[in-house]
Amino acid sequence: MRNRLATLASVFLLAGTASAKVVTKPVAYEHAGVKLEGFLAYDDAKAAKGKLPGVLVVPEWWGLNAYPKARAEQLAALGYVAFAADMYGAGVTTEDAKKAGELAGAFYGKPLMAERARAGLDQLLKTGLVDPAKVAAIGFCFGGSTAQALAFTGAPLAGIVSFHGGQLKPPAEAAGKIHAKFLLLNGAADPMAKPEDKAAQQRALQDAKIDFQSVDYASALHAFSNADADRLAKANGLTAAIGYNEPAARRSWRAMQVFFEEIFAGR
C-alpha cells in the first residue's frame, strides 16, 4: 500500500531539507452521496519509520484550493500525515465571495458540517500511516469553524486549531465530554471576530469544561494566514475585512507547532 501510494504520488524536494521527501496524492471518497476529492501529504521517509501524528486540514470557504494543499505539504514536511479535506465536492472551488458564502452556508449550524469533516478524518485514519491517539484537526476561516464543530461531536481528536475561524459554542450535550484541546487564533482587527463574541465563546467553552487557548494578533484581519488573501479581498471588495498579515501568519503557525508538541506528547 505504502509503495503504491508512493508510485502514484507527486514527489517534492523541499528547500532546506534536501533529504525530506514529501509525497502528495489526491484521495477520492464519498459522503452522503457527494463525490469528494481530498489531498494527502506525508514524508515518505518519516512514515517508513512508524506511525506519525495526523492532521486534518479543513479549507476556507473558497474550497479545497492551493492554500490548504500547501498547508498540508508544510505539515508533512514537519513530520505529520496531513489530509486536506474536501467539504464541497470534487473540484468545487470558487473565488467569488457570494458563491463561497452559499457553499459554506449549507454547513453552518447544521450537523452536516461535522459529518462531512468526519468523512475526511476517516480518510486520514484509513491511510494506516497515523497514530490514532495523535490526531488533530486544523482549519482556516470556515474550516476553523468546522474543526470546532467536529470536536464538539466528540470526534477522536487530541486537539483542534482554528485559524481565523468563527466563535462556535458547544452544544449542551457536549459539556464535560470533549477531550480535544482548542487553540483559537484570531486577528485582533478582524471585524468578523468581535470581542464580545470571543468572550461569549470563552465562557461557553469554560462552562463545557473544554480546555482552550485563545490568541489575538495585533492588527490582523480575517484570513490573516493566507498570503493570497489580499488578492481575493480586492476581487470581492472585502479589503476592510480580509487581508494577509505576515507576523500573524508566522506566529500562528508557530503557535500551532507548540500546541502540537503539547497535545501529541499526551500532556
Add this chain to the structure above:
Amino acid sequence: MRNRLATLASVFLLAGTASAKVVTKPVAYEHAGVKLEGFLAYDDAKAAKGKLPGVLVVPEWWGLNAYPKARAEQLAALGYVAFAADMYGAGVTTEDAKKAGELAGAFYGKPLMAERARAGLDQLLKTGLVDPAKVAAIGFCFGGSTAQALAFTGAPLAGIVSFHGGQLKPPAEAAGKIHAKFLLLNGAADPMAKPEDKAAQQRALQDAKIDFQSVDYASALHAFSNADADRLAKANGLTAAIGYNEPAARRSWRAMQVFFEEIFAGR
C-alpha cells in the same frame, strides 16, 4: 568584575543540566532616595562566551519574594541574564493583600512606576553581561503592568511579557514611537482581566501602532503562573480571584520563550 560577582555569588547545579552553573547575587541600588536590592541571575559558562540577551523581571504586588527570584533563575538557566527588580525597597515584601495594595497603589497611574522599573533596567544593563539590543522586560500581576508602563516610555526594550498584568493603555504621546513588542498573557477566568478591558486595551495598542499578541488561558484566574498563589489567596480570602493554574503556567512560560526567540532574533 565577572570574577568578583562569581566569588560573591550563590552557585546552583540545576537538575537535568548538570553542566549549567547559574550564578545569583543580590544587587544594591538606589532610586529617588529609596535603597533597593535587586536579584541578578545568569549562567556563568554562557556569560563567559559573550554578551547574552537580558531580561528584567518585575515582581507581583507582594514585592521581591522567592517567586520572581525563582523565575530569574529559570531565565538564567535558559541562557538569559535576568535581573529581578526591587520596586518597594530593600527587603520590603508582604503576604497581606491590603498592604500589597497600598505598596502597589503608590505606583499605578504615576510616572514612578516606569521610573522605578527603569532603575532596575539600568542595573541589568550595567552588569556588562547583556547585549543591549536584546533586552526584554517581563512581569507578573503588578509587574506585568509595570513592564507595560516601562515600554510606554520608550525604554530600550525589544519586547515585554505581561503575565496576568493589568490592561494598561499607552499615553497619547507614545503613538508610533514604541518599538517594543507586547506579549499579554491572561487568565480567561481572571475577574481582574475583564473582556471589555482587554478589548479596549487592544484597540488602544493598535491605535498606538504597538505590535502585540494577547493570549487567554482557559479557566485560569489571576496569578495563574505562581505555584504559591493558592496559599496566598487562601490567606487573604481571595480564592475566587487568585489561583495557580498548571497548564496556564506551563503554556505561558513556553509562549514567552517562543516570543523571545522571535524578538531576540531581531525580527
